[in-house]
Amino acid sequence: MTMPPPHRKTAAPPIDDRAFDLLSLTMALVLALHVPHLPWWLSVTLAILLGWRWWQRRQRIGQVPRWLKLPLLALLTLAVIVSYGSIFGRAPGAALAIGLLVLKLLETETSRDVRVGISFACFALMAALLFDQGLLATIMVALGLLPALATLRALEPAQLPASLPRTLLPSLALLAAALPLTLFAFMLVPRLDSPLWGAPAPDEARTGLSDSMSPGNFTELLIDDHPALRVSFDGAPPAPDLRYFRAYVMWDYDGRSWHYLATRHPGVPAPVEARGAIGYRISLEPTHRRMLPTLDMPLAAPAQAQLQPDREVLADKPVNDPLGYRLRSALHYRLQPTLDARSRRLGLRLPASFNPRTRALALRWRQHYGSDDAAIVQAALSLFHNHGFRYTLAPAPLGRDAVDDFLFSTREGFCEHYASAFTVLMRDAGIPARVVTGYQGGYWNKLGHYLLVRNSDAHAWSEVWLAGRGWVRVDPTAAARPERVTLGAAAAAGDQLAWYRGDWLQALRNRWDIVNRWWDQGVIGFDSLRQRGLLTPFGIRDTDTATLGVLLAVSSALFVAIGMAWALLRRQPGDPLRDALRGIERKLARKGIVRRPGEGPQHYLHRAARALPAQREELAALMKCYLELRYAQDEPPTESLRAFRRAAGNFRVASVVK
Amino acid sequence: MHGMLQRLQAWAEGRLPALTRYRRSENLPIELHRRRIYIVPTGFGLGFSVLLLVMLVGALNYANNAALLLVCLLGAASAASMLVAFRSLDGLRLAHIRAGHAIAGEPIELTLAFDSSRPRQAIRLDLGHASTAFALDANATTANVKLTLPTTQRGWQALPRLRVWSSWPLGLFRAWSWLHPDPSVLVWPRPELSGPPPHAVADDARHLRLHQGDELAALRDYRVGDPQRQIAWKASAHHHSLLVKDFEQPQSRPHWQLDWRQLHGMGNEARIARLARWLGEAQAQRRNCSLWLPGTDIPAGSGPLHYARCMNALACMP
Numbered sequence: 005m006t007m008p009p010p011h012r013k014t015a016a017p018p019i020d021d022r023a024f025d026l027l028s029l030t031m032a033l034v035l036a037l038h039v040p041h042l043p044w045w046l047s048v049t050l051a052i053l054l055g056w057r058w059w060q061r062r063q064r065i066g067q068v069p070r071w072l073k074l075p076l077l078a079l080l081t082l083a084v085i086v087s088y089g090s091i092f093g094r095a096p097g098a099a100l101a102i103g104l105l106v107l108k109l110l111e112t113e114t115s116r117d118v119r120v121g122i123s124f125a126c127f128a129l130m131a132a133l134l135f136d137q138g139l140l141a142t143i144m145v146a147l148g149l150l151p152a153l154a155t156l157r158a159l160e161p162a163q164l165p166a167s168l169p170r171t172l173l174p175s176l177a178l179l180a181a182a183l184p185l186t187l188f189a190f191m192l193v194p195r196l197d198s199p200l201w202g203a204p205a206p207d208e209a210r211t212g213l214s215d216s217m218s219p220g221n222f223t224e225l226l227i228d229d230h231p232a233l234r235v236s237f238d239g240a241p242p243a244p245d246l247r248y249f250r251a252y253v254m255w256d257y258d259g260r261s262w263h264y265l266a267t268r269h270p271g272v273p274a275p276v277e278a279r280g281a282i283g284y285r286i287s288l289e290p291t292h293r294r295m296l297p298t299l300d301m302p303l304a305a306p307a308q309a310q311l312q313p314d315r316e317v318l319a320d321k322p323v324n325d326p327l328g329y330r331l332r333s334a335l336h337y338r339l340q341p342t343l344d345a346r347s348r349r350l351g352l353r354l355p356a357s358f359n360p361r362t363r364a365l366a367l368r369w370r371q372h373y374g375s376d377d378a379a380i381v382q383a384a385l386s387l388f389h390n391h392g393f394r395y396t397l398a399p400a401p402l403g404r405d406a407v408d409d410f411l412f413s414t415r416e417g418f419c420e421h422y423a424s425a426f427t428v429l430m431r432d433a434g435i436p437a438r439v440v441t442g443y444q445g446g447y448w449n450k451l452g453h454y455l456l457v458r459n460s461d462a463h464a465w466s467e468v469w470l471a472g473r474g475w476v477r478v479d480p481t482a483a484a485r486p487e488r489v490t491l492g493a494a495a496a497a498g499d500q501l502a503w504y505r506g507d508w509l510q511a512l513r514n515r516w517d518i519v520n521r522w523w524d525q526g527v528i529g530f531d532s533l534r535q536r537g538l539l540t541p542f543g544i545r546d547t548d549t550a551t552l553g554v555l556l557a558v559s560s561a562l563f564v565a566i567g568m569a570w571a572l573l574r575r576q577p578g579d580p581l582r583d584a585l586r587g588i589e590r591k592l593a594r595k596g597i598v599r600r601p602g603e604g605p606q607h608y609l610h611r612a613a614r615a616l617p618a619q620r621e622e623l624a625a626l627m628k629c630y631l632e633l634r635y636a637q638d639e640p641p642t643e644s645l646r647a648f649r650r651a652a653g654n655f656r657v658a659s660v661v662k
Numbered sequence: 663m664h665g666m667l668q669r670l671q672a673w674a675e676g677r678l679p680a681l682t683r684y685r686r687s688e689n690l691p692i693e694l695h696r697r698r699i700y701i702v703p704t705g706f707g708l709g710f711s712v713l714l715l716v717m718l719v720g721a722l723n724y725a726n727n728a729a730l731l732l733v734c735l736l737g738a739a740s741a742a743s744m745l746v747a748f749r750s751l752d753g754l755r756l757a758h759i760r761a762g763h764a765i766a767g768e769p770i771e772l773t774l775a776f777d778s779s780r781p782r783q784a785i786r787l788d789l790g791h792a793s794t795a796f797a798l799d800a801n802a803t804t805a806n807v808k809l810t811l812p813t814t815q816r817g818w819q820a821l822p823r824l825r826v827w828s829s830w831p832l833g834l835f836r837a838w839s840w841l842h843p844d845p846s847v848l849v850w851p852r853p854e855l856s857g858p859p860p861h862a863v864a865d866d867a868r869h870l871r872l873h874q875g876d877e878l879a880a881l882r883d884y885r886v887g888d889p890q891r892q893i894a895w896k897a898s899a900h901h902h903s904l905l906v907k908d909f910e911q912p913q914s915r916p917h918w919q920l921d922w923r924q925l926h927g928m929g930n931e932a933r934i935a936r937l938a939r940w941l942g943e944a945q946a947q948r949r950n951c952s953l954w955l956p957g958t959d960i961p962a963g964s965g966p967l968h969y970a971r972c973m974n975a976l977a978c979m980p
Contacts, residue, residue, distance in 0.1 A: 115833075119706050119709075119833065123709065123710055123713050126713065126717070126736060127713065127716075127717060129732065130717050130720070130721065130729045130732050130733065133726060133728045133729040133732060134724060134726060134729065137726055137727065137728035137729070138728075141728070142728040142731065142732070145728075145732060146732065146735060149732075149735070149736065149739075153739065153831075153832060156831070156832040156833055156834075157830075157831045157832065159833060160783065160784035160795075160828075160829065160830050160831065160833065161784055161786065161795035162783060162784050162785070162786075162795035162796050162797040163783045163784060163797060164781060164783055164797055164799050164800070174831065178739050178742055178743065178746070178831070179735060179739055181739075181742050182735060182738035182739040182741070182742045183735070183738070185734075185738035185741065185742075186731065186734040186735045186737075186738040187734075189734040189737065189738060190727075190730060190731050190734045193718070193722070193730065193734065195722060195725070196722050196723060196725070199723045199724070199725070200719070200722075200723050201723060325725060527727050527728065527731065528727050528728065529727075530727055531725065560741075563738075563741075564741070567741075567742060567745045568745065570745065571745040571746075571748050571749045571752065572696060572752065
């Protein structure tokens with residue numbers, strides 16, 4: 005029997021070690037979840053401070069002295085200001101909050117301190133989701149709630165003793181029980197159409213396609229295997245060598261880099277003559293840019309986006325959250341059959357006095373093939389194919405005349421080098437050409453029926469304008485290294501990649517991606533628009549806020565009713581003796597000794613003993629024990645009851661029945 | 663502040679019959695059930711809901727669905743904890759109460775036996791300002807909770823209303839109920855501090871009788887130094903060793919006859935206080951005593967049971 009001494013309400017006794025351990029664990033978890041975006045020195049300092057405080061309180065219960073706390077607080081604020089330049093904003097705010105959380109631990113001695121600390125920790129856990137709301141991060145944060153809830157439990161007096169891991173289990177059960185209501189509330193809490201106050205600007209752009217391209221700056225992208233987009237097609241997916249996703253169309257070359265000019269010539273999209281089209285839906289990961297990649301040649305822009313002159317699609321706002329859009333594209337088409345003078349001029353423009361040898365080669369070809377542009381294109385492709393060009397993700401650096409160096413000396417590089425060199429070559433030969441960047445390839449997820457395109461599938465190719473055919477896609481990388489197009493960047497790079505990006509791991513990750521997609525589409529992408537369409541299956545096309553509120557209230561009431569039913573459930577205390585006897589009966593019945601209706605236990609067990617002579621003594625002992633416990637006393641002692649139950653549980657019917 | 667709260671509570675109980683339904687005392691056992699368990703959020707619970715609200719607005723504003731999911735999870739878990747708090751009281755049974763002994767003005771110890779069909783934790787019992795916590799574990803689903811109750815005067819004292827409550831598991835909600843058990847406890851009278859010893863009528867007679875008659879004397883083994891005239895020669899003849907007549911015990915502990923009627927000329931309470939002191943002295947000296955009170959006559963005896971009987975009789979005096 006636990007009998008703690010009575011305590012006074014007014015005094016605030018120090019919390020016990022268990023509560024403090026759990027609180028420290030919670031803080032450590034919160035810190036761990038924030039480590040990815042905290043400066044390393046802050047993470048290390050806070051971790052040391054946390055560990056020291058835990059050790060210190062184990063030695064002696066008491067607060068850390070004030071002369072230590074105040075300088076630490078000042079130091080923290082100063083460090084955040086020096087490091088970030090401000091204490092406002094998402095990243096400095098998070099750093100400050102985590103620092104304060106750990107400092108709170110230094111002065112935590114009473115239950116009230118612990119409760120404040122845990123509330124703050126819950127807030128900090130949510131803040132971790134502002135940086136990463138992926139499935140894994142969310143699960144980790146939810147697990148972070150376990151020690152937090154266990155800490156609150158540990159504050160209550162008079163508990164039954166349990167080991168530290170076991171104290172986490174009830175919290176898990178509580179969270180599991182809360183899950184159905186959570187999901188309903190999540191679906192029904194009315195979303196805001198527009199933020200109440202300014203949503204935070206993204207602090208830094210993740211690596212992704214950018215609006216300029218210079219040979220070599222894809223390197224980071226090509227080793228980043230975060231998903232870029234996922235595509236589900238209405239019909240069968242296009243063949244692997246047709247999976248070109250266009251993003252930026254770049255005209256402007258300055259001798260080093262290609263640039264995309266968003267406001268080049270605002271005007272109508274170039275005309276396209278399409279034969280056949282394919283419908284598909286893209287879910288795009290946040291890029292923090294406006295460009296929406298499309299499969300080859302889009303026929304119309306999706307909502308809240310515009311078709312640009314080169315038929316690239318530009319969204320009205322930067323994509324800061326996962327975005328889904330539906331499109332139709334042509335795979336066989338003629339783009340801009342007649343080229344206007346301005347476009348021709350732009351498509352031939354090159355900076356003066358760069359790459360003289362390339363220019364000489366192009367002029368030689370022009371002389372040789374005359375006006376046959378297609379033959380010149382072929383000549384360039386066979387140059388890449390036959391003259392020892394290598395595909396590598398770590399090419400040698402190039403000098404001022406980058407294209408000359410690439411074509412005549414290094415002869416190694418990846419898609420950027422090939423696309424850039426090819427386009428310069430074409431322009432020198434007098435064929436309008438431009439560079440297009442985007443994605444090529446992707447992994448077809450059979451289970452989910454969608455194409456997963458990663459950042460590492462980024463690609464660059466060229467488009468040349470040929471009379472009568474319009475803009476034609478030419479992929480010079482494919483000429484040098486056909487595997488790039490048919491198998492993807494990883495295969496093309498061969499064994500240049502680190503071991504952890506080996507095939508088996510990649511395959512595993514590709515399969516796992518279906519969960520991420522489900523999470524992105526089902527949870528992260530569940531916005532006010534999707535919420536309004538929630539009740540479409542029930543005939544309500546546009547669910548307004550009032551309806552959602554009513555539904556939320558009704559479902560909450562329903563769950564409360566279910567919960568009340570559980571809370572009011574009272575299990576009748578069973579009769580342990582009868583239950584134990586039933587257990588024996590079941591075992592005997594399996595051997596054919598069934599208790600007849602109206603047969604007393606004594607008669608029945610005698611009969612069983614006759615049928616099982618080998619176990620006569622055991623059965624007789626059990627029967628004697630049962631009769632004694634049942635009829636000799638009003639309330640049999642607990643120990644005897646337990647002994648009988650154990651004996652009944654251990655009873656095994658021997659296999660031979662006579 | 664506190665007084666105002668109490669007045670407010672008294673006023674509320676006067677206005678709302680539902681609150682006063684369980685104000686009257688009840689017979690044991692008392693079992694808590696849904697109609698008498700109230701649930702209110704604690705201060706921490708209110709603060710936590712404000713925090714959840716802030717987090718909800720933040721998650722909605724940043725259109726961060728993962729954060730929203732977390733807020734919903736925390737909210738739902740808090741709501742579920744309310745039911746757990748209810749369940750930790752529902753079905754709890756106060757089986758019986760044993761009271762200790764105490765004289766007026768000193769706290770009396772009460773032992774409350776709670777039982778239940780399932781284990782429970784962190785249940786608290788408030789009596790006035792004192793609070794005790796207890797748990798019922800899975801094996802022995804009975805808990806004996808000790809409480810002390812201040813007393814003021816002798817006689818039957820009704821038990822006050824006890825508040826049983828729990829903020830298990832998260833401290834967000836507080837489920838509480840009143841327990842107002844019917845049994846009263848008997849408080850013994852406070853003895854006077856000093857006064858004359860009793861006039862023991864039986865003293866001389868008993869003393870003489872013990873010295874005159876050999877029959878009543880006890881016999882014990884001879885020890886070196888015993889006076890010769892005390893040796894029981896006749897009895898020793900039948901034994902291997904010498905036996906000695908022992909008069910010591912009855913000689914120094916004569917029987918006291920305590921009588922209400924002897925103390926005339928005093929007030930009732932003063933008489934009771936004096937008798938209580940004598941009883942206490944008799945108990946301390948392990949002396950036999952008998953007690954006569956109007957309507958009650960307790961024959962001579964000694965020991966704690968006898969003392970308790972006498973004190974009970976005194977306590978019950980009108």
